[in-house]
Amino acid sequence: MKLLVTGGAGFIGSHYVRTRLAAPGHPTDRITVLDRLTYAGNRDNLAPVAADPRLTFVEGDICDPHLVDDLVAGHDAVIHFAAESHVDRSITAAAEFARTNMLGTQILLDAAARHRTGRFVHVSTDEVYGSTDTGSWTEHQPLAPRSPYAASKAGADLLALAAHTTHGLDVVVTRSGNTYGPYQYPEKIIPLFTTNLLDGLPVPLYGDGSHRREWLHVTDHCAGVELALRHGRAGEVYHLGGHDELANSDLTALLLKLTDRGPELVHHVADRPGHDHRYALDSTKATEELGYRPTVALTDGLAATVAWYRANRAWWEPLTARHH
Template structure:
């Protein structure tokens, strides 16, 4: 099987690539296309004869067309993904997340690529006061990041209707684990606390998120790649919902720090209060169930950052802006 993985040097994409290459047997041949922005790291991928790495931009139509030829499937991770950055640089998010996705879809349609998995986010639904969103929930994004991802989702699903392209969309909960660039709440707070530095908690800390370990996220994507129904959306939800203040308490405990390092900072504009996904569809159709409890996954993640300071320390200038939640 020949796979084109966009954003494969980033956090989730590189985990997916490492997992696929670790599968016993000959495995797939994987081509990774990654622009190596601040959040992409070539060192996330070890050399492997089944891996071809291409540094390039999904917004480059000639490059994308060349790489798409002969692929059996695309798994599209590449995205600008941090909400805070989108508030001050929205055009970058529209360019990569929407234009880049459309260029990939156009190339896949021309080459009749057998399957296209578009990886998205729960943030496209806006904020959920109660209950859990099913896949038919109307989209109501409230940040430039979420709006650009919602637009990309619609472009992907439209390519299925218009061109008959075999597209499947996944939307996941907040994902955490090793190799995550230290701007989202878990790696940012963990690296700050390991260095004995304060952590910036937005508002009163009551914003709630579901948490999904990257291993479970990638397992769900792989199920959708191989068995998902064309033209469908699948939720890959996390098993644990916490307020950001509760998550902060867990990180303080795991790093051996006290609450005196917590700094409550002004909330960001349009900050969604809660995300919550109903993952019944992927469980019933594909047999997906997350396997990593938050307590275990969080402890392992903090241990990874403690043991891998040379990976993250060069990425963390000690005058962090207020980057507190995903």
């Protein structure tokens, strides 16, 4: 199979590429990574597989229709990870999120429809549903995004599903919980707090820390995407939940313990505008139809993640603002 992986030098996309190339049973696979190498894209994320002859890297923009058309034409499937994804950045730079997440997705979909691509997996987020205080969302929950990032992803989801209805494109959409693990750019809460704490620096906890999230290790996220590629039904949405939910204050306490730091390093800061209080996904459909089952418990995954950042300063130190 020839796969085009957009955003394949980013956190989740690069994990998918590394895992796919390392897995037995795919000796004839070919993977092309298309990545613009913005601040969150990093060629070093692909260093473990850089010498694999099955991998081709293309630096480019999903908003470039000529480049996208040329690349899509030679591939059996598209795995679309590429996105602007940080809520805080979207609040101050919403236009870039609309451009990449919506226009870029549409350009990819147009090319896939022209070339009758065999499958298009669109990777999305639980944030498209907004916020809930109780229960868990099924795939039938109406979209109610509350940030520019979430709105741009919701728009991209709808464009992808419309391409299935309008053009018969073999589209599958996945929506996941908060994903964490090695190689995550240090702006999201787990890598930011981990790298700060390793250096004995304070961590900025929004509000009272009561915001609740469902956590999914990147290994389980990518396993779910692979299942959707192979077994998902065209035109369907699948939830990839993590089943480990806790408040940000409790997550912070776990990170303090893993880095041997004290609570005096926790600085409560003003909450961001429109901050969603809680996300929760019902993954029953993905479990029953795809065989999706997360395997990495949060306590184990966090410990391994902190250990990775402790052992890989050469990767993250150049990326943190305090080292510029």
